[in-house]
Amino acid sequence: MKLIEAKDYQDMSRKAADIIIDQVKKKPNSVLGLATGGTMIGTYAALVDDYKQNGTSYQQVKTVNLDEYIGLAPEHPNSYHYYMSDHLFNHIDIPKSQTYLPNGLAKDIEAECQRYENLLEQIGGIDLQLLGIGQNGHIGFNEPGTSFESTTHVVELALSTRQANSRFFNRFEEVPTHAITMGIATIMKSKKILLLASGKKKAHIISQLFAGKVTTEIPASILNTHPNVIVIADQEALSLLSPEKRKVYT
Ligand code: PGA
Numbered sequence: 001m002k003l004i005e006a007k008d009y010q011d012m013s014r015k016a017a018d019i020i021i022d023q024v025k026k027k028p029n030s031v032l033g034l035a036t037g038g039t040m041i042g043t044y045a046a047l048v049d050d051y052k053q054n055g056t057s058y059q060q061v062k063t064v065n066l067d068e069y070i071g072l073a074p075e076h077p078n079s080y081h082y083y084m085s086d087h088l089f090n091h092i093d094i095p096k097s098q099t100y101l102p103n104g105l106a107k108d109i110e111a112e113c114q115r116y117e118n119l120l121e122q123i124g125g126i127d128l129q130l131l132g133i134g135q136n137g138h139i140g141f142n143e144p145g146t147s148f149e150s151t152t153h154v155v156e157l158a159l160s161t162r163q164a165n166s167r168f169f170n171r172f173e174e175v176p177t178h179a180i181t182m183g184i185a186t187i188m189k190s191k192k193i194l195l196l197a198s199g200k201k202k203a204h205i206i207s208q209l210f211a212g213k214v215t216t217e218i219p220a221s222i223l224n225t226h227p228n229v230i231v232i233a234d235q236e237a238l239s240l241l242s243p244e245k246r247k248v249y250t
Contacts, residue, residue, distance in 0.1 A: 001229040003210070003249035005238060009198045012234045013042030016130070016196055019230065020047060021056050023128045023192075029060040033129030033187075034088075035140075036065070036080045038167075039196050040132060044087040051092045058094035062123050065101040066131070066140040067181035070154065072104050078169055079104065102152070102180035113152040113180060120152075120186065129190035133197050136160055137205050137218035141181035144217045150183030184222055192228045195220070197237040206233055207240040210249060 006012035020043070023030050034040075050056050065080055074081035081101050089099055100119060106112035120126065131139050136158060142150065143158045156178055157165075166172040187193070197206050205220070209231070214221045223229045231249075238246065 001210075001223060001226075001231055001249060003246060004230060004232045005246065005250065006198075006232055006234045008234050008236075009042055012196055012198050012232050013046050015232050016043040016194060017046035017050060019194055019232075020128065020130070021050055024056060024058065024061060027127060028057065029062075030127040031062045031064065031123055031125065033126040033182075033190055034063050034065045034084065035130045035132050036067075036083045037132045039198055040130065041087055043130070043196065047088065048091040058092045061094055062098045063089075063094065063100065064120060064123070064126060064182075065099075066129075066187070067179050068102040068104040069176040070104045070109065070178040070180060071176050074105075078174070104176075104180060109154055109180065113154065116180070116182070117152045117186065120182075120189075126190040128192045128194060129187060131187070131193060131195040131220075133195060133202060133205055133209070133220050134161060135164065135201055135205055137208065137220045139184070139187060139195075139220045139223075141179045142184050142187075142219045144219060146184055146216065146219055148184050148188075148216060148222050151186050152180065152182050155179055155181055184219060188222060188226055193223060193226055193230070195223065195229065195231045197231065197233040199234070200236045200239065202233070202237040203240040206231075206237050207245075210241055210245050 068080045072079040102116050103112050141155045162175040166175050169175050209220050
């Protein structure tokens with residue numbers, strides 16, 4: 001893993017956007033793996049700004065999202081379909097037909113997981129996968145204890161994850177209990193991974209990530225074994241990481 005230190009949320013977002021823009025310029029038909037959550041909003045805003053100012057084109061890009069809640073329609077304001085349209089797809093020139101997310105309303109959820117996994121193969125795998133990190137170390141919705149061999153599957157969300165995400169809903173009870181997520185093996189197949197972390201709430205898990213111990217209790221720890229991972233974290237998220245450790249990874 002390589003660490004890029006950012007000053008604050010805005011700086012992290014700008015630096016992440018620069019890497020994504022560079023990827024799209026170098027390979028206009030890139031497959032981008034995308035993520036949702038509070039962390040990514042600034043990055044998508046920076047991509048939209050760049051599109052408006054510099055016209056970076058996404059016409060040949062394909063996107064695949066990590067996850068979607070089960071039971072929320074694409075039009076539901078808390079669905080990840082809605083989030084992606086609202087923060088990114090509606091504001092750049094990507095054809096909607098080239099943007100993929102799991103279908104949280106599928107009648108046969110197991111078949112939907114298989115379809116999504118096959119789709120990733122068909123489009124040639126992910127060139128650059130964007131990841132947030134949960135306070136419990138989850139990546140996508142792969143909660144602690146998930147097998148490193150897992151492919152796209154259904155998960156029951158951890159209480160802590162539902163609590164963390166309830167800030168986007170009117171009431172805690174409205175937060176879905178289940179989701180479809182790419183598995184850890186799916187994520188690890190990505191050619192390059194960009195993990196973002198911002199704020200004090202992420203300081204503990206970031207220090208655990210860089211402790212280097214690989215354990216299913218910290219799903220993100222598997223990233224220590226991937227050959228091409230960049231972590232961009234701001235100073236608050238890095239506040240529990242020693243200067244020595246920071247030096248090793250930068
Ligand atoms: P957040 O979520 O960006 O809203 O903190 C990150 C995650 O849970 O992966």
